[in-house]
Amino acid sequence: MADAKAPWNEVGDRLGALALKLKLHAQEEISEERKAEAKSAVERFGATIQGAIDALGDAARDPAVKDDAKAAGQALSTAVSATVDEVLKAVRRPTSGGSGGDAGADGAPDPAPTTDPDAPTSG
Numbered sequence: 001m002a003d004a005k006a007p008w009n010e011v012g013d014r015l016g017a018l019a020l021k022l023k024l025h026a027q028e029e030i031s032e033e034r035k036a037e038a039k040s041a042v043e044r045f046g047a048t049i050q051g052a053i054d055a056l057g058d059a060a061r062d063p064a065v066k067d068d069a070k071a072a073g074q075a076l077s078t079a080v081s082a083t084v085d086e087v088l089k090a091v092r093r094p095t096s097g098g099s100g101g102d103a104g105a106d107g108a109p110d111p112a113p114t115t116d117p118d119a120p121t122s123g
Helices: 002-029 032-061 063-092
Strands: none
Touching: 002 032, 032 063
């Protein structure tokens, strides 16, 4: 799970840096009373983000969560495969309404016959 932890740590670091920059901008613009409120809000935001990251890490280590994630991935794969199969069947199915050719052995319409413009016409 160390592979997944590093990107989340990066997210936390970047959000912390963003929060600091926002805090600095806010300090230039707001009163002392508002500064205390903003600092508190930034600290709560940081604690909330850290709590969410910790909870995700704990959940990722839970065998039941791993099993559910695996089952969800398999269900997604099955659904995508079934959809692709349906699309391929629809594409291969001959269209009704006459495209000019009969269906060949593979289910695809036979190409329309070509005519040679230099061939003599009977008539």
